[in-house]
Amino acid sequence: MSDNTVTLIIDGHQVTVPKGTLIVDAAKQIENEIPVFCYHTKMDPVGMCRMCLVEVGTPAINRETRQPELDEAGKPVIRFFPKPMTACTTPVSEGMVVKVDSESALEKRKGILEFLLTSHPLDCPVCDKGGECPLQDLTIRHGPGNSRFDYEDKQRFPKRYPLGDLIVLDMERCIICTRCVRFQEEIAHDPALAVENRGRRAHIVSYTDPVFDSHYSGNTADVCPVGALTTRDFRFGARSWELTNAPSVCNHCGVGCNTVLSTRTGQIKRIMPRQNEAVNEVWICDKGRFGHHFNGSPNRLTTPLVRKDGELVEASWAEALDLVGQKFAAIKEAGGANALGGIAGARLSNEDLYLFQKLFRDVIGAHNIDHRVGLSATLEDETAYTVGVGCGTDLSRTGKGAAILVIGSDLDQEAPVLYLRVAGAAAKRGARLINAGGRQTKLDAQAQTSLRYRYGTATHLALGLLASVVEQKLVDEAGIEARATGFAELKKALQNYATAKVADVTGVDAEEINAAAKAFAEADNGIIIFGLEAGNDSALRAALEALALVTGHAGEADNGLIAVLPHANSRGAADMGVVPDRLPGYAPVDGEAGLSAQEMLAGESGLKGMLIAGVDPAAESEAYQAALEGLDFLVVQELFLTETAKLADVVLPVKGAAERDGTFTNLERRVQAFDIGVPAPGLAWADWLVLVAIAGRLGAEWLYASADGVMAEITQQVPLYAGMEFENLTAPVSLERKTSHYIYEGMSFTADAREGVQWPTLAENNAEGGPKLPLRFIEPAPVAGDEDGFTLVGSRFLYDGGRLLAESQVVESRIRQPQILLSKLDAQRLGVANGDEVTVSQNGVSVALPVKINRMVAEGTAVAPRNVAGRPVEKLVGPGGVYATVKVEKT
C-alpha cells in the first residue's frame, strides 16, 4: 500500500484508488455502478438527490487500546454506520467496506425513487429524454412497481416554460438535482439559474435579463438527468433511438469541439458534445449546438451556376468546369500564371486547402493564394510552429502550480469552450490566471491579476514582462541553453523596456508588471493565450515567443502559446501554406512570394481571374467588391449565393462540413477528423473534389478518390502531418482514457470518442537535438500620443453576422446587430439612452450606430461588434485593425 492510495472493499471486491476518491467513483472500477442523479464528475458533489445511498462500514477501533478490533478469526471487525451514506459525498478510507447491492441499500434507493416519482409525470412517450433518461433507466433497476402517493397531492407547475429563447423547462419533470444551476455557476460562470422556494415547491428560475443569458445554456439540457430541460432545437424532434450518430467536429471556431451529429432521414436533429478531455471535455457552446440549420437551409446552392448574358443560370457540372478550365487556361496563356489568384476560407478542411495551394502552385504556377480576409485578417500566428503548446497539453488538468497569461482576448466571445477551460483552471483547480487586456472582460472575474493596458501597447507590455523576468533573474538558463540562441542580444534590446518605462507607456502599474512576470516565470507550467484585441502584430508574437522560451515554458506539454484564431481551420490554412510566402509545413517559397489577399483585392493587382472558396470578401467593403468586379473571370465555390458569388462568372455549389468528411486542425494544432452526417442538397460536391476537377480541366492528372486519399498524400508531403492518416485520426480512444463521463453525466454515448493528433513544435523537436530557436526581438510600432476622443474597439462577438449563423433560425434573436457599447456615464454625457443613434467618425469616415449601455465598458472606451451587417466598425478600425480613436456625437 502506498501513501497515496486507499484500499477498500465494495460488494466483496477489493478496490484500490487514490486517497480522497469518492465512493461513487471508486465503485466504477467494479461492475456495480452506483446510481446517481445530482452527482456529476465535473462539478462539486452536493448529495442532494440521495439516489446513491449505500451502506458504509469502517474498521472498529478499540477505545482503550486505540487498536483495530479483531474477531475470532483475526479479521478486523467492521462497524457499519447506522444510516446509509451518500456515495457521492463520502470519500473512501482505508479498510472501508461498502455495500452497494445489499438488501437494505436497495430498499433505501427504492424509497428515494418512489419519492422522486411522486410528482413526475408519466409522459415518457412525448419526452425528448425518453430512451436516454437516467430516471427511466434507474426506475427499471431500482424503482418500485407502484406508488403509494396520493394523486390529488401531485405538485403542479406550468409546462413548456421558456427559460430564454433556447431552453424550455418542464418543471413537473424536474427532480431538483440542481445540475443545471451548478453548471451555470461552477463551470459557465454565468449564474443565470437558481432554485426558488423549497421542498415540493422548489423550482428552477432565471433572473437574468435577457432570460438565461449564457453562451453555454444548451449544456444544461445535456446534464439534466430527466426531461425537465429541453432545447428548442430538439424538442419533439425525434426519438433518441431512431437517431443515427456521426462523430463530427464543430465548424464554428478554432477550438475544434468534438460533436455528435444526430440525424434522422437525412436531417440533423441535434448536435451534442462528444467527449474529448483534451479539447472540449463534455461541453460545447450554444453557437456550435444550435448553429447548424444552415445545412438544411432552402437558400443553399444546389447546382452549378454560369453567367450567361449577365445573369447567373443553372448549368451542369461538366459545362461549368469546362468553362473554368478554358478561361483559366486562356488567362494564363495571355497574361502568365500570375494573372490568376485565389482566396480560400479558413472554414475549408485541410484536404481542400492542400489541394487549393497545389492547384495554384503546381498546376497554374502562381503563389497568389491567401486565406487572410474577414476575421482571418485580424490575427495571424506563426509561433505555433516554434513554441505552440506542447503535444499532450490538457487544459482540463491545468491547475495548481500552473500559470496562464491571456493577452487581448475576450475568450467568452472568441472561443467559448476555451473560456470554460481557462476559467475552470483558475477558479476550480487553482491555476494562476493573469488576464491582460484593454478592457474588462468576463474572464477578469476568475483572474487573480488583471492588467489593463492602453490599446496599442500590448507589445510594450509583453516586452515589459520579458524585461522584468530578466531583471528579476527568473530566466530558465538551462532551457535557453538547450533550446534558444541570441539571449545576449535580446537582453540588450530589452534594456529599453525597464518596468517603470513600460508602466508609463502601457498604464499598467509597475509593481503589477513585476508581480505578474514573477508569477508566470516561477510557475511549473505556463501557457500564453493571445487573441484579436492584442493586435495582429509580429513584434508582439516575437515578444511572446521569447517570453515562453526565456521562462522555460516551451517545448513541453502544458507549456507554450495558443493563438485564438477565428475559424475552424485557421490553423490548418497556415499549416497547408495557403499564404503567398510559405509552402505547406512552413517552408518559405522558392523565389518571389505571391500576392496577399489584401493585394489581390486592392484593385490594380494585375489579376485577371480568381478562384474564391468559402469566403465572402465582397460583403466586407465596397473596395473589395470593385476589385472583384474588375476581374475578367471569377469562380466561387460556396454554400450560398453570397455577395461574392453574385459577382461570379461561375458558381460551384459545395458541401458543408456535416455533409462530407475531412479534417480540421484546431488552435492547439490538434488535427481532428469528422465524418459524413447528412447527404448534401442537390448536386453539391466537396471542395476538394471541385479542385480535383478544375485541376483535371487544366491538364493535371490527380487521382484522389476521397478526402482520406488527399490526407494520405499530405502525410507524405508535409512532414508535420506524418502520422495523420485517417486511420490514426479516427481510432477510438482506449477504454481507460474514456474515463467516466458517460450517460449519467449527460453525454451522447453512442458515437466514438477520438482524441485527434497534435503535430510537434520546433521547441519540442530541439529537446531531441533539433535546431535551436533564435530569440527574436522586433521593435514595436510607436505608440500614438493621447488624442481626444473615444477609443473605439472592434471586438469579436460570438453571435456575429456570419452567413452560417444568419441561416440558423434558432439563434436568430441573439445575433448582434450593428451597435456601439458605451459606459453609462459616457452615455449620460452624450445625452443618449439605449437605442439612440450616435455618429462615430474618424478621418472623414463616419458611421451611425445605435447605443447600448454596458456596465463592463469603461469610460472613454466604446466597443462595437465586428463582422456584423454592413461591417461598420471595420470601416473605422480597418479590416485587420483593432482600435481607433474616434469622435462620438449624438446624431
Next chain:
Amino acid sequence: MTHENGIDLALMDEVFQKYSQQKGALIPILQNAQDIYGFLPQEALQLIADKMGVSIGKVYGVATFYAQFYLEKRGRHILKLCDGTACHVKGTPLLVTALGDGYHIQPGETTEDGDLTIEIVYCLGSCALAPVTILDDQVMGRMRPEMMVRKVQKHIKDAQKAAGA
C-alpha cells in the same frame, strides 16, 4: 436615494457596514433588510446581490427558501395563529372564521388599509395554552373568537394613538 416606489436604499448602508467583514452574512443581511422595510423589496435584493458579489438568483433562492422572509409588502401588524394539532382541536378554525367575518381576510392576506396580516403557523410549542396566537411580539393563549377580535382592535388602535402622539 429614494427609489420611485418609496424604498430608501440608503437605509441599507449601515447594514452593509456592519457585515462588510463577515463572510456568508447573507441571511443576517436579509433579516436586517426585512426589519427596515417590513419585507424584502426587489430593489434591496438587487443591491444586496451587487454588494455581496453573489448572483441575484442566489439571493432570491435564499429569500424564498426560508419562511421567515417575505417578498411582498405585509400589514403593519402580524397575527400568527397556531394550527398545530392541539390548537386545531381547541378551535383555531373558529378564530380564522371570526377574523374572516371581522376583517374580510383569509390567512396569508393583508387588510386593505394595510393594518393587519394574518398567518397560520404550525405549533408554537405552547400547546398547553391552545389555541395560541401571537400578535406582533405578544403571545396570547387560550383564545376565543370574540376576545381575540377585541384584543386585535385594541392593539391596532393603541398603535395608531401612539403614532399620532
